[in-house]
Amino acid sequence: MSFFSIFSGYISDFLAFRKQTKSLSCYLHDQAYLSDFDSFLVAQNWNKNFVSETIMQKWISQLKGKTSTIANKVITVRNFLVYLNTIHNENLNFLPITPKVHDDYQPFIFTDEQLKSFLEYVDSLPHYVKLKNPKTQIGYCMLLRLIIGCGLRIGETLKLRVKDVDFINAILTMRFAKNNKQRFVPMHESLNQMLKSYCIALGIINSPGSLLFWDHSKGTPLPPQKIGGYLRKLLIQFGLRTRDKKDHERGVCIHILRHYFAFKSFKQAQLAGRNFNDSVPFLSVYLGHESFKETEKYLKFTSEMYPEAIESFNDYTSQLFPEVIFYD
The missing domain is CATH 1.10.150 (DNA polymerase; domain 1)
Structure with a gap:
């Protein structure tokens, strides 16, 4: 350059x-x-x-x-x-102060009824009339459920191979995750059985090196951009598209499914009476986050539904990240 x-x-x-x-x-x-x-x-x-x-x-x-x-x-x-x-060796150049960062991102969260309706909508054949191979249709349906059920990122999910699935213990091994943070992801047994049936149906259950998801028409891996674009089209048809979105803001996209998982996991832990200090670290590791500050973004949706939870989280992180006072 x-x-x-x-x-x-x-x-x-x-x-x-x-x-x-x-x-x-x-x-x-x-x-x-x-x-x-x-x-x-x-x-x-x-x-x-x-x-x-x-x-x-x-x-x-x-x-x-x-x-x-x-x-x-x-x-x-x-x-x-x-x-x-x-x-x-001179201070000739002006050194600007770093502008403050305001995290105003507010994710869209499905209600249980909306998500159920959306999955039924995705499963229906009319929306796949442009797909050349019915196996690709099955792949999309399984992909969405895996992301929803495990809170996975789209990129790391598309890199999963049959050898990364432990069907006996219902555990996924995420080898190609963000920031190279490899991790084990437990699955619910119902999702595990669904994934196993999917692999049997596609004839890849005994092919350890086979990708779980690929373009069956071309025989090539599915790029995240293609999946994201296709999901956005479905969301538009389903009526869950964010309007009046600024160019630099994230609207309704495939990543909201990961937020939904975080929301449901957090809500379940709260309703079960689990200690907040115990829940957040596990959720952070499960999602593959580098820090609790990253997990905090996934809990922003609770500010209105669970204001006491946000207060608890702030108290928790304040113990980990003490205030830094700068002296001139």
């Missing part, structure tokens, strides 16, 4: 350093954010050998998207400016 601002050489050197010390995902994000910053400086005809507060604030003011994305962009550029100050 080429850069064209007065800092082009420095950006290239900084990225070369980041590539050696950071993950590929982190490096690619840095590259994209710095490319945007570079283009902004070119558009502003900025030819000074430092970044002033004025030009920095102007750049920040035109950023669009989720507050978390904006914060990440500012952090990346700030790291680059720290790098410039370090190699020049």
Whole structure:
């Protein structure tokens, strides 16, 4: 990738350093954010050998998207400016304060009746008239139930193979999970038997290396984007599509099934009288989260239905993440 601002050489050197010390995902994000910053400086005809507060604030003011994305962009550029100050041994470049992140995401949660109706809708043949192979239809039906019943991510589910299913103990082995957090996922026995019947019907029960889900017409794996797109079409037909959604916001999508699982699991634990401090860590590990803060997003839906639960969660996390006080 080429850069064209007065800092082009420095950006290239900084990225070369980041590539050696950071993950590929982190490096690619840095590259994209710095490319945007570079283009902004070119558009502003900025030819000074430092970044002033004025030009920095102007750049920040035109950023669009989720507050978390904006914060990440500012952090990346700030790291680059720290790098410039370090190699020049001067504090010429203005270092911006990272904008606050406001998590206003509110997931859509199915009611039990809605979910039942939606599954019946998906199971009905008329919605699959464009599918060339009836086995693909069966795959979609099984895929949805596996995601709902285990709270799985679509990407990790599509990578499951027959060898990853322990039918005796009703356990899935998630080998290709987000952040490389491999985990074991127990299934309800009814779901286990359904999955076993599915594998028998498709003739893959004795083929350990076979994918559970694939495009039977092409004989290729199903890409997550295709599944997500198809589900969105079904949701539109079913009438559960989020309206007036901003471009950077997530509407009704396949990920809401994972939220539904988290909601039902949390609600079941609460109704069973289980201690909150015991429930959250297990749910976090089961979902494959890196931190309890990530799990907190899945419990946001309880703010109106279970306000005392949110208070309990905040009390719980405050013990794990004490407040940090900064001194000038």
